[in-house]
Amino acid sequence: MKLPCDNIDDFIRGIKHYYSVTTDKYTIGDIVTLYNDHKECKFRVMYILNFKEHNVLHLLEESKYSREAISNFYNGLNRR
Numbered sequence: 001m002k003l004p005c006d007n008i009d010d011f012i013r014g015i016k017h018y019y020s021v022t023t024d025k026y027t028i029g030d031i032v033t034l035y036n037d038h039k040e041c042k043f044r045v046m047y048i049l050n051f052k053e054h055n056v057l058h059l060l061e062e063s064k065y066s067r068e069a070i071s072n073f074y075n076g077l078n079r080r
Contacts, residue, residue: 001025001026001030001031001032001033002032002033002034002035002040003021003033003034003035004034004035004036005019005020005033005036006036007033008034008035008036008039009040011034011041011059011061012041012061013028014054014061016057017050017058017059017060018057018058018059019032019034019056019057019058019059020054020055020057021054021055021056021057022053022054022055023055023063024050024055025064026045026048026057027045027048028045028046028047028048029044029045030044030045031043031044031045031062032045032059034059041061042061042062042063043059043061044059044060044061044062044063045055045057045058045059046058046059046060052068057062
């Protein structure tokens, strides 16, 4: 699913994490693509805040999510 985003660089740098949508078709774990005229980037929906008029998606960049998951996996294996 692609969503337009004028300030995509803020999302990529981790300054912004929340994106408001007017539909409830998203679920936790979905991959969404934020894009503008110059670039696009994939994000994973980490959780959703539900309001009457809209839903707020908490997004984490997919590559950061993958690194975090791998790191947690290996740290779990290395524990004594």
